[in-house]
Amino acid sequence: MTATITPYRSSQQTARDGFTQLVRSEWTKFRTVRGWVIAMCAAALLTALAPIELSATAQNHNSLDTVATGPAGDAVIDDFYFVHQPLTGNGSITVRVTSLHGVGPMPQLPSGFTPFPRTQPWAKAGLIVKASSRPGSPYAAMMVTGGHGVRMQYDFTHDTAGLAGAASVASPRWLRLTRSGDTLTGYASTDGTHWTEVGTADLAGLPSTVQAGLFAASPAYMQANQSFGGNNNGIGGGPSQAAAVLDHLRLTGSWPARSWTGGQIGGGEGGPASIIQSNGGKVTVQPGAPGPASPDHFRQAAGTFTVAGSGDIAPYEPVTDPLLVCFYGTLIGLIVVIALGAMFITAEFRRGLIRTTLAATPRRARVLAAKALVAGSVTFAAALVGAAVAFPIAQHMLNRNGWKAPYYQVIPLFSTTGLRIVLGTAGLLAVAAILALAAGAVLRRGAGAVTSVVALVVFPLILAVVLPLSPANWLMRLTPAAAFSVQQAVPQYSQVSHSCLPYNGCYPLAPWAGFGVMCLWALAALAGAMFLLRRRDV
Amino acid sequence: MNALHAEWTKLRTVPSTAWLLLTAVALTVGVSALTTSVVKCPASCTADTTKLSLTGIMLGQAAVATLAVLVMSGEYSSGMIRVSLAAVPRRTTMLAAKAAVVTGVVLVTGAVSVLGSVLIARLLLPDNGFAPISLWDGPTLRAAVGSVLYLALIALLGLGAASAFRDSAVAVTVVLGLLYIFPIIGNLILNAQWQHRIERWTPMNAGLAIQATKDLKALPIGPWPGLGVLALWVAAALLVGGLLLKLRDA
Numbered sequence: 001m002t003a004t005i006t007p008y009r010s011s012q013q014t015a016r017d018g019f020t021q022l023v024r025s026e027w028t029k030f031r032t033v034r035g036w037v038i039a040m041c042a043a044a045l046l047t048a049l050a051p052i053e054l055s056a057t058a059q060n061h062n063s064l065d066t067v068a069t070g071p072a073g074d075a076v077i078d079d080f081y082f083v084h085q086p087l088t089g090n091g092s093i094t095v096r097v098t099s100l101h102g103v104g105p106m107p108q109l110p111s112g113f114t115p116f117p118r119t120q121p122w123a124k125a126g127l128i129v130k131a132s133s134r135p136g137s138p139y140a141a142m143m144v145t146g147g148h149g150v151r152m153q154y155d156f157t158h159d160t161a162g163l164a165g166a167a168s169v170a171s172p173r174w175l176r177l178t179r180s181g182d183t184l185t186g187y188a189s190t191d192g193t194h195w196t197e198v199g200t201a202d203l204a205g206l207p208s209t210v211q212a213g214l215f216a217a218s219p220a221y222m223q224a225n226q227s228f229g230g231n232n233n234g235i236g237g238g239p240s241q242a243a244a245v246l247d248h249l250r251l252t253g254s255w256p257a258r259s260w261t262g263g264q265i266g267g268g269e270g271g272p273a274s275i276i277q278s279n280g281g282k283v284t285v286q287p288g289a290p291g292p293a294s295p296d297h298f299r300q301a302a303g304t305f306t307v308a309g310s311g312d313i314a315p316y317e318p319v320t321d322p323l324l325v326c327f328y329g330t331l332i333g334l335i336v337v338i339a340l341g342a343m344f345i346t347a348e349f350r351r352g353l354i355r356t357t358l359a360a361t362p363r364r365a366r367v368l369a370a371k372a373l374v375a376g377s378v379t380f381a382a383a384l385v386g387a388a389v390a391f392p393i394a395q396h397m398l399n400r401n402g403w404k405a406p407y408y409q410v411i412p413l414f415s416t417t418g419l420r421i422v423l424g425t426a427g428l429l430a431v432a433a434i435l436a437l438a439a440g441a442v443l444r445r446g447a448g449a450v451t452s453v454v455a456l457v458v459f460p461l462i463l464a465v466v467l468p469l470s471p472a473n474w475l476m477r478l479t480p481a482a483a484f485s486v487q488q489a490v491p492q493y494s495q496v497s498h499s500c501l502p503y504n505g506c507y508p509l510a511p512w513a514g515f516g517v518m519c520l521w522a523l524a525a526l527a528g529a530m531f532l533l534r535r536r537d538v
Numbered sequence: 539m540n541a542l543h544a545e546w547t548k549l550r551t552v553p554s555t556a557w558l559l560l561t562a563v564a565l566t567v568g569v570s571a572l573t574t575s576v577v578k579c580p581a582s583c584t585a586d587t588t589k590l591s592l593t594g595i596m597l598g599q600a601a602v603a604t605l606a607v608l609v610m611s612g613e614y615s616s617g618m619i620r621v622s623l624a625a626v627p628r629r630t631t632m633l634a635a636k637a638a639v640v641t642g643v644v645l646v647t648g649a650v651s652v653l654g655s656v657l658i659a660r661l662l663l664p665d666n667g668f669a670p671i672s673l674w675d676g677p678t679l680r681a682a683v684g685s686v687l688y689l690a691l692i693a694l695l696g697l698g699a700a701s702a703f704r705d706s707a708v709a710v711t712v713v714l715g716l717l718y719i720f721p722i723i724g725n726l727i728l729n730a731q732w733q734h735r736i737e738r739w740t741p742m743n744a745g746l747a748i749q750a751t752k753d754l755k756a757l758p759i760g761p762w763p764g765l766g767v768l769a770l771w772v773a774a775a776l777l778v779g780g781l782l783l784k785l786r787d788a
Contacts, residue, residue: 058728114581228577228585325726331719339711346707350615445554446707447611451604454714455565459597462718463573465725466593471576503726 022361022370030374033347036340040382043336047386047429048393050329055394058322060402067316067406068136068266075318075406076156078135079266079311080217081297082128087212091253092178093127095214095246096192097144097167100125102218103308104241116221116237121147122314122497123218125244125307127177129184130211131203135266140184140201141215141313142175146242150175151495152186154201156315159495162188162198179253182206192248213260214249216309218242222499224506226469237499243308262298266311315493321505322403323411323421323489326394328503330425330487331461333386335454337379337429341436342449344375349444354538365530368441372434372526380430387425391418411489424486424515431515431522432457435480438525441533456480456521464502472501473508480521482507485514541626541635548618549609549639558605559647562689566598566651571658579667586752587668588678591659592685595746598651599692603713606640606696611706619788629783637697637776644693648686656682677751684748684765691745691765691772692717698775701783716771717742734758741771 030036070076087093102119126143140154142162150162150173167173174189182203187195222237299306345368348354361367395410411418432453440449460481464472476482485507492498492506500506507514549555573593577585613619626632656678660670671678695716700709721743724736737743737758747764750757759767 054723054727057732059730060728228573228582228590320728322728325728328722328726331722332715335711335715335719339707343707446705447604447607447710448554450707450710451600451714454711454718455597455600458714458718458722459600461722462596463569463593465722467573468577468582471573 019366019370022366023373025360026367026370026374027378030344030378036343039336039340040378043333043340043379043429044382044386046336047330047333047383047425048389050332051326051390051394052329052397054326054329055322055397055401058326058398058401058403060322060407069406070136070156070315071138072155072157073405074156074409075316076136077219077266077312077314077316078137078156079264080215080313081262081307081309081311082130082133082211082213082215082265083260083262083298083305083307084130084133084211084213085255085257085260086209087129087179088209088254088256090178090180091212091251091255092176093129093212093252094174094176094192094248094250095127096172096174096248097126097244097246098169098172099245100144100146100167100216100242102146102240103243104310106221106238106240114223116223116240117147119146119242120218120221120240120497121145122312122495123216123240123242124151124313125216125242125246125309126175126214128213128215128313129177129179131206133211133263133265138203138206139313140177140186140203142177142186142188142198143215144173144175144244146218148495150188150198152199152201153313153495154184154203156313157493158201159493160186160199162186162196163190174248177212179206179210179212214244214246214305214307215313216242216244216307217311217313218309219312219314219497222497224469224499224501226465226467226472226501228466228468239310241308241310243306245304245306247304249303249305260298260300262307264297264309312496314496315491316406317492317496317498317500318407318490319500319504321488321490321500322398322408323395324487324505325503326398327387327390327421327425327487327489328484329390330383330387330429331458333383334429334432335458337383337433338436338453338457339446339450341375341379341433342440342453343446345371345437345440346444346446346449349538350446358538364533368437368526368530368533372437375433375437376430379433380426383429384422384426387422388413391422417489417491420511421487421489424483424511427515428483428486428518431483431518432480435518435522435525438522438529441529442525457518461503469501476502476514477508477517480518482509482514483518485509486511541631542638544622544625545609545632545635545639548613548622549643552608552612554608554612555605555643558601558608559643562598562601562605562647563651563654565601566594567654567658568594569597570594570655571662574659574662575666577666583667584752585668586750587659587663587671588681588751589749591655591663591671592652592681592749594651594655595685595688595749596742599689599717599742600714602644602647602689602693603696603717604710606644606693607700607706607709607713609636609640610697610700611704611709614704614788615706623788630780633697633701633776633780633783637694640693640697641690644690645686648689651689652682652685680761681749681751684761687765688745688748688768691768694772695741695768695775698772698777698779701779702775716740739767741768744768 067075068078123146124143128141130139131137144167149164152160174192176187178185184201186198189195218240221240436453443449457480460475460479703709720740744764745768748761
């Protein structure tokens, strides 16, 4: 008789080893280390406090700019030379433009600034229909520009491209603006017979009698410069002037005045060419070359008009982005989460816990993915709280320190820009933590991982201030520091020549594109870390 | 003397030392060469070429600080510190021996980095329209020697921080945060008074004043007083680190 021996079977149920369990175990590892939890809370606190502290000490230097308040309540530049007469009810105005070019003296720039083109790319002249001659009032305009072809623009922020190329005697540009109720339609043509519609503008509440006619403007020469040693860091430039030659003027509708009046709208009347230098808190204005002698703004002879003007009709872009500058304070929290991200894995290597972890879950890539998920989400949550608290308070402080409407518009938290800045800041810190985690998995030493990630993410910001503008911009395109563009608060319009430095808000990449660069770095580092973790012994 | 010899042996036989020193030289010379090659005269003729040719120190110091931190923290993570303190029970002696050995090694590495940077700058500057720099020129020599001293002070700062914080990652974070955050905030802060204070009193801004050779009167702090400010930070770090080392159990 043979006895059958039953092999031993544990009465315990087999543990599930799905990804959820893995994430849960990593979360347990994080939350049970008291120092890490305290450090993460400190990171959230610093992310909130640093921007608030920076905004509380911020001084305002915007008194250098003259702006008007536009139809939407935001700051606008509305300085141009206007040759106008009233138009009552519906009607249209047509003109042919044969030339637009820069005139008058050029600003004398210190060494380091490259010479300006004679004609500003956004010098503009053509037809305009405006609610009144008050700066900032609603308008619609059809224009030729110095370097961007025919455009239709209205109410400062709207810009539509028409025919390309500059106006000349050989290749003139015909422009037409038609009013029908509150709607203005712009047309362009090369010969005066075949017309194409460029765009329409709906100016709600336009009065029955409006001012309409010809205009010319040329935005100030402005150039941002950065040189090594910071001797001429900042913005330099001065006013510019452009003159246009127009003929074949034809009016339809009711134009009761029957004669043209020329006049300057807003400021922007010549003035001495000045060099404005702003380097963070230091703003100096040096007098430049003497301004243009009182120019011949308007001449009318045998149906040919010459109109010359200075200034611009465009949204106002400040030289500094104060909220962005205050949000650089999140750097302190960033360095803390870099350390936490790195230690989340290097502590396991140091203590030998990694062997237990990998024995429990032999699929090593999944371990790293779970760690990245936990480190990323915890950092994201902590930084989100910090940034969301800092956002309204910092703006309140800026407001109190003189950053007021119309120069500075308070951005609501729940707006596209507000959410982008707050979520982007949280994302920036979270991705930095993941990058540090990956570096920790590759280097297996806490100190080395922290140093290399800080060198990659933070150091480019130092170099970007020191280097000349073009290499500085390349740094802000290629390194993970590009992601700081996600904190940009002041909108950048395509119809304005930007003249500010990267750290003042003029990043070479759009906000989310810059953030994407950092994500690519983190993904590449994670892929490298997974490869090495699978190949190497622990 | 025996303590010195022991520290030297420990430092010499750890593979990370050689790697970090090589990294420090490579980063210093590499970043210096890169920045020197992108700054050109018609655009930036007023540039301080000596300072320019030593830009790499700003990144090389990160590797130097890491090395100095590991000299102390490395012993805590491996438990070696208990053996070291059993052999050299006078803790200040051990710290002093570590400081001496690290300073010596960093001075040599710093000299190599600075000489390399200056030599490359001599080759690159004429092509970019600048006059070449020479170490026989008084201010340039002061900037070069001062940069080497700066690196040694950064190493001591790292050693002090590591004695206080023990964990290498924490100590490195504190040192790099202290070094790198102020220059960025100082450049951007919208308050001229605070900007001036940051430039005068923070370790990297003040310490690197030693590299300036142009417009010395316009500097927020002079070259040697600037290095002095950094030395005060280092003294404070070593004092706090030394005290904690003496008072705590290892």
